[in-house]
Amino acid sequence: MIPLEPDPVSTGEGSLYRSFIILVPPNGHNSKSRFPLLGKTAFFILIPRPEFSSAAYACLVPEVCSGAQKRLWQYYMIRGGKMLNEVTISRAIIERYMKKLTDALELDVAIVGGGPSGLVAGYYLAKAGKKVALFERKLSIGGGIWGGGMMFNELVVQEESKQILSEFDIEPLYFEEGYYTLDSVYLTTTLIHKAMLAGLKVFNLIGIEDVVMKDARVAGLVMNWGAVSTLGYHIDPLTLHAKYVLDATGHDADITNVLVNKMGVRLATESGGIVGEKSMDAPVAESQTVKNTGEVFPGLFVSGMAANAVHGGYRMGPVFGGMLLSGQKAAEDILLEGLGHG
Numbered sequence: 001m002i003p004l005e006p007d008p009v010s011t012g013e014g015s016l017y018r019s020f021i022i023l024v025p026p027n028g029h030n031s032k033s034r035f036p037l038l039g040k041t042a043f044f045i046l047i048p049r050p051e052f053s054s055a056a057y058a059c060l061v062p063e064v065c066s067g068a069q070k071r072l073w074q075y076y077m078i079r080g081g082k083m084l085n086e087v088t089i090s091r092a093i094i095e096r097y098m099k100k101l102t103d104a105l106e107l108d109v110a111i112v113g114g115g116p117s118g119l120v121a122g123y124y125l126a127k128a129g130k131k132v133a134l135f136e137r138k139l140s141i142g143g144g145i146w147g148g149g150m151m152f153n154e155l156v157v158q159e160e161s162k163q164i165l166s167e168f169d170i171e172p173l174y175f176e177e178g179y180y181t182l183d184s185v186y187l188t189t190t191l192i193h194k195a196m197l198a199g200l201k202v203f204n205l206i207g208i209e210d211v212v213m214k215d216a217r218v219a220g221l222v223m224n225w226g227a228v229s230t231l232g233y234h235i236d237p238l239t240l241h242a243k244y245v246l247d248a249t250g251h252d253a254d255i256t257n258v259l260v261n262k263m264g265v266r267l268a269t270e271s272g273g274i275v276g277e278k279s280m281d282a283p284v285a286e287s288q289t290v291k292n293t294g295e296v297f298p299g300l301f302v303s304g305m306a307a308n309a310v311h312g313g314y315r316m317g318p319v320f321g322g323m324l325l326s327g328q329k330a331a332e333d334i335l336l337e338g339l340g341h342g
């Protein structure tokens, strides 16, 4: 019997390779015979017989072992092996998700909405070392980026946003003076990828239906599965606490709306209420989005189209520089407001 060392790549919790033991085939066996493993699992040996014992011995050397194990594993999977246990799969998912969600119940910053401004804010906050999570009601993260302009999956960015794009290792394509284009799928996936790498925790399929109020400030969120509101079920939500909430919910400005409708509070806007989004004026709207980004009520910040909806800014369509800059400003403002850069 030759013990097969654990695969150095996949070793760790949940590794499928722990405690494998290969039986050396007796002389004269067909090279593709099936050989049982001791313990719970069975294995198919793919290595030709004459080389088998040297291959098996070679497996004691980690570098070679890794490759040999992978080949064996692939073969085993092709043959429909029973190494996977469905209950273990379920337990792994449930335990990991519960840990992730439990960890997110007390946050520095809770971001609502997975569009460009929310993702960029999440990136910079996570990069500054803050405990930050983003909640998106829909299945996919990315909000309005995916669809480009009218489903043409390209979008436009301006010179000013190039510093953010380079932070994300994105090089936009020059179109003409002052105009660059980006593949919208590429932008979406890269923003998500880099924000998560920086440490942003992302929860899709969770919708925010209310805020938590403490001492006359927004102190958290009331959450439920996105599908619960879609189906109109009467199911009580769960709650999390956050030092700051960012309303990045786009045109609907959902979080600010619920705060105003339920609490009748006065916002830091011209009218004290939600002024409402105006029609299209792209150049004006782009600078307004950044200017309008900030705190509108103690503990509550707005970014992106939500900022323009709350303050009464114009819309801009598929030009995204302002959205990216708004996310960056939201993060900076929140850090300046109370969290600090440390």
Ligand code: 48F
Pocket: 112, 113, 114, 115, 116, 117, 118, 135, 136, 137, 138, 142, 143, 144, 145, 206, 207, 208, 209, 248, 249, 250, 251, 252, 254, 255, 303, 304, 305, 306, 315, 316, 317, 318, 319, 320, 323
């Ligand atoms: O609208 P959205 O992409 O937000 P944004 O960052 O960017 C706006 C642009 O996409 C575009 C534009 C650019 O020129 O005008 O519209 O302002 O993404 C907002 C996300 O928030 C989610 C919603 O599903 C979308 O993905 N969302 C909205 N309400 C809730 C929510 C809620 N109550 N809970 C969770 N997610």
